[in-house]
Amino acid sequence: MRKIYLAASVLLVGGIAGAQMQSVTAVSKIAPYNGEIVKENNQSQDRAPGDDVVTDNFSVPANWTTPADVNGHAWTIGNTTPAQIVTYMGGMASTTASNGHASFNGIQYILAGAVNTQDVLLNYVPTINCTGLPSLTLEFEQRYRAFNSDQVIVEVSGNNGVAWTTWEINTGMATNAPAIQETYTINISAVAGNQSQVKVRFRWFEDSGDDAYGSGYGWCIDDFRIFESYNYDQQNTASFARSGIVYAPAGLDYYMVPTSQITPITFSGITTNFGGAVQTGAQFNVTVDKSGNVYTGSSAAFNLAVGTSDSVSCATTFTPAAGTGLYDYTMWFDGTNAEEVTDNDTLYSWLEITDDVYSRDDNSGTGAISAVSSSPEGVLQIGNVMEIFAPGTITELHVGITNTATNEAQLMYAQIYLYDGTDYIYQESTADFTIGAGDLNSVVVLPLLNEFDVFTGDDILIVAGHYGGPDPVEFYTCQGTDEGTVLGFVDGTAFYLSSPQAVLVRATIITDAGVEDENFAFTVGQNVPNPFNGNSVITYSLTESSNVSVEFVDATGKVVKTVASGTQVAGTYTIAIDGVELAEGVYFYTFTIGDKKVTKRMVVTK
Numbered sequence: 001m002r003k004i005y006l007a008a009s010v011l012l013v014g015g016i017a018g019a020q021m022q023s024v025t026a027v028s029k030i031a032p033y034n035g036e037i038v039k040e041n042n043q044s045q046d047r048a049p050g051d052d053v054v055t056d057n058f059s060v061p062a063n064w065t066t067p068a069d070v071n072g073h074a075w076t077i078g079n080t081t082p083a084q085i086v087t088y089m090g091g092m093a094s095t096t097a098s099n100g101h102a103s104f105n106g107i108q109y110i111l112a113g114a115v116n117t118q119d120v121l122l123n124y125v126p127t128i129n130c131t132g133l134p135s136l137t138l139e140f141e142q143r144y145r146a147f148n149s150d151q152v153i154v155e156v157s158g159n160n161g162v163a164w165t166t167w168e169i170n171t172g173m174a175t176n177a178p179a180i181q182e183t184y185t186i187n188i189s190a191v192a193g194n195q196s197q198v199k200v201r202f203r204w205f206e207d208s209g210d211d212a213y214g215s216g217y218g219w220c221i222d223d224f225r226i227f228e229s230y231n232y233d234q235q236n237t238a239s240f241a242r243s244g245i246v247y248a249p250a251g252l253d254y255y256m257v258p259t260s261q262i263t264p265i266t267f268s269g270i271t272t273n274f275g276g277a278v279q280t281g282a283q284f285n286v287t288v289d290k291s292g293n294v295y296t297g298s299s300a301a302f303n304l305a306v307g308t309s310d311s312v313s314c315a316t317t318f319t320p321a322a323g324t325g326l327y328d329y330t331m332w333f334d335g336t337n338a339e340e341v342t343d344n345d346t347l348y349s350w351l352e353i354t355d356d357v358y359s360r361d362d363n364s365g366t367g368a369i370s371a372v373s374s375s376p377e378g379v380l381q382i383g384n385v386m387e388i389f390a391p392g393t394i395t396e397l398h399v400g401i402t403n404t405a406t407n408e409a410q411l412m413y414a415q416i417y418l419y420d421g422t423d424y425i426y427q428e429s430t431a432d433f434t435i436g437a438g439d440l441n442s443v444v445v446l447p448l449l450n451e452f453d454v455f456t457g458d459d460i461l462i463v464a465g466h467y468g469g470p471d472p473v474e475f476y477t478c479q480g481t482d483e484g485t486v487l488g489f490v491d492g493t494a495f496y497l498s499s500p501q502a503v504l505v506r507a508t509i510i511t512d513a514g515v516e517d518e519n520f521a522f523t524v525g526q527n528v529p530n531p532f533n534g535n536s537v538i539t540y541s542l543t544e545s546s547n548v549s550v551e552f553v554d555a556t557g558k559v560v561k562t563v564a565s566g567t568q569v570a571g572t573y574t575i576a577i578d579g580v581e582l583a584e585g586v587y588f589y590t591f592t593i594g595d596k597k598v599t600k601r602m603v604v605t606k
Contacts, residue, residue: 023483023498024372024490025149028175028474030110030213031368031404033088033145053136054128055225058100065123066102071116075104075204081143084108085218089145089179094222101222104204106150106215115214118150118206127160128198128226135229135276135306136192138200139185143220146173149373150216153203156188160197165190172480174367174501179217187229187274190307200224230340233275234282237309239331239347240268244387245531245603246459246586252387252485256352256359259324260511263389264317265351267297271333272309274341279304281336284312289328294321304335320353327351357398359506360384360481367477367501368402370466375490377470381415382488382497383463383505384481388454391526392509395451397430399464400476400504403441410435412466412473414446414505419459421555421586421601424487424494427460428452435473443504454509456526457601461487462505477501522546524591524598531603533579538589541572546594550575555586579604 056063058077066075076082079098081091082105092101102122109115130136144152155164167186192198202221208214242251243263251266269284282304288295297314304310320327332346339345349362361384369382397414401407411432417424430446454460466473479502486500525539542548548568552561560582563575584606590599 024374024495025498026175026369026477026500027148027213027371027373027376028368029370030088030107030147030217031176033086033090033179051228053130053133053226053228054126055223056124057096057223058102059096061100063125064102065125067121067123069119069121071118073104073109073116073118073120075102075120075122077102081220082108082218084111085220089143089217090181092143092220092222093181094141094143094220096223101220102202103220104218106147106204106206106218109215110213115208117208118204118215120204122202122221124200124224128192128200129196130192130198130226131194131196133228134193135189135231136187137185137227137229137274138188139183139225139227140221141181141183141223143179143181144170144173145179145217146170146175146177147216148175148213150204150206152219153205154186155201155203156191157199158191158195158197161199164201171499174477174480176368177366183223185274187272187307188226189229189276192226198226200226229274229276231275231277232279232335232337232339233273233341233344234279234304234333234335234339235272235274235344236331236333236347237270237272239270239329239349241265241329241349241351242268243389245605246387246457247482247485250482252360252385253481254358254360254386255350255362256354256357256506257320258354258356258358258392258509259322260356260392260509261358261389262320262322262353264319266313266317267329267331268311268313269299269331269333269347270309270311271304273304273306274344276306277337278306279335279337282310283334284314285332285334286314286318287330288318289330290321290325294327320351324353324355327353356508356510357506358386358509359398359504360386361400361476361478361502361504361506363504364478365400365402365476365504366479368404368474369477369501369503370472370474371468372488372490372495372497374493374495375468377468377472379466379468379491380472380488381463381465382475382486383414383461383503385419385459385461385485385487386507388456388458388460390511391453391455392511393451393453394428394448394507394509396445396447396508397462398443398445398504398506398508400443401435401439401441402474402476404474405440406471407435407440407473408437410466410469410473412464414462414464416448416452416507417461417463419461421553421588422557424461443506445508455600457530457603459601462507463488464503464505476504478504522593522596524600526600527577527589527602531605532577533605535579536577536602538575538577539572540575540591542568542570542593545569548573549592550589551592552577552587552589554583560587577602
């Protein structure tokens with residue numbers, strides 16, 4: 001079978017290139033429930049009770065209405081979970097499930113093979129009087145398993161249903177990840193505080209045009225309550241450990257980094273004030289542990305108003321030591337006043353320094369991707385962008401393959417693309433690999449047909465690929481990551497993945513201090529420093545007399561500088577670059593030495 005080698009454009013969204021490209025949604029087949037229950041750490045759980053405003057455990061179904069939508073879909077209330085939900089995501093395991101709970105059974109429509117758009121409401125009938133109560137928290141127990149594009153939403157009105165405020169929840173879950181069973185809380189003070197006519201409803205939405213299946217597994221709700229919020233309850237909404245400048249200012253999260261690619265890491269976090277009082281002296285904190293504390297950092301202190309969010313970074317960066325090993329990150333928010341709820345303050349992550357493996361996935365394998373909405377059974381290439389921080393040679397690519405039985409005996413491969421300032425251009429590939437039974441639920445390592453040299457500042461895209469069919473190969477996906485950093489191709493058409501999870505694709509990078517550019521009779525070094533905002537120097541060496549010229553172009557291909565040095569004898573030379581003369585951005589310099597050319601990348605910051 002002939003492999004497709006693409007030289008098509010892949011344009012970054014909000015990144016280096018300002019052009020747009022198609023956003024698509026990952027599409028996966030339904031999968032049996034695997035029995036695993038996990039708890040997200042995105043909201044407070046199992047808190048001590050506050051003063052209740054209203055509670056409802058679904059033992060009185062008349063307190064709720066379950067109107068059918070225009071296509072006849074509706075919630076149900078009962079003492080047992082619908083059997084089809086149990087099969088694919090397990091039964092509701094809330095505190096009072098046997099007294100009654102609400103379920104939306106989406107899987108029934110997939111199994112029946114006939115799906116329409118679903119926009120289905122579960123309405124709490126009583127109007128809730130919150131007069132004199134400025135700070136309020138809504139809480140409920142839920143069971144949910146994510147599928148392609150279904151949305152689960154909580155809506156609150158402070159004016160008897162005239163206007164609604166919406167919270168879409170569970171957005172960070174990967175398709176086909178284990179079902180969650182948890183208590184979920186939302187601060188509704190800004191909508192319901194001091195209001196006498198508060199209404200609440202839950203909403204399931206699925207646009208049947210978004211993917212090939214047009215539904216999802218389902219959603220179960222129980223033990224609904226609204227209570228007076230605690231005064232001091234600051235949530236760690238998200239925390240990051242990021243490196244690089246190509247995707248500045250945020251950078252990218254890496255989980256496995258070779259010793260050759262070690263670079264400074266910036267820690268940052270997002271916090272929300274779920275309490276009823278201003279959080280004074282709020283601060284983001286980090287400790288890094290590797291057989292003993294090796295780093296402690298904090299952000300500047302700030303005040304966080306009720307119901308608001310803010311993002312901050314530690315004042316100092318962290319650079320791992322040269323040796324291999326595992327670093328554990330602990331990241332939390334605190335403030336001047338002691339937290340009354342502490343189980344939503346802290347998040348954890350990690351970094352492994354390896355000999356030669358480089359990855360952006362966290363090895364969780366919580367999801368899968370085999371197709372996208374624009375071509376559910378077509379040829380697919382999908383992977384992650386990565387930044388190179390030091391020269392090296394990529395010798396192998398790694399791909400995570402799910403345990404889906406239909407993967408066996410199918411062909412797959414992996415490839416490398418390099419960003420040239422406008423496009424991602426194909427560079428190198430592995431041979432086709434036939435998946436065996438022993439390769440299921442594993443990470444296969446595939447040698448490149450030809451080793452590929454990378455240099456400081458390179459922006460590469462590593463993709464896994466398959467050839468489509470009725471049961472296309474499923475590749476593992478892991479943690480949620482930034483939109484515009486999971487890219488791919490469908491039959492030659494470039495796209496970025498909306499609401500992406502990092503694909504489990506990795507590279508083996510080795511270093512060789514003697515690497516030269518294609519064994520030419522010269523070497524061209526990377527400009528130092530890079531990136532830079534003042535002066536930078538390029539060093540190059542000739543082993544024989546040669547005619548030398550250099551051309552500098554910006555990311556659009558416009559020539560911004562040329563250097564014609566003429567014929568130079570063997571020796572070592574330097575070229576100075578004045579960053580003041582250049583606008584901020586990505587540039588490429590091409591040395592023409594005799595009849596050979598070498599191009600490298602540099603970055604100017606301001």
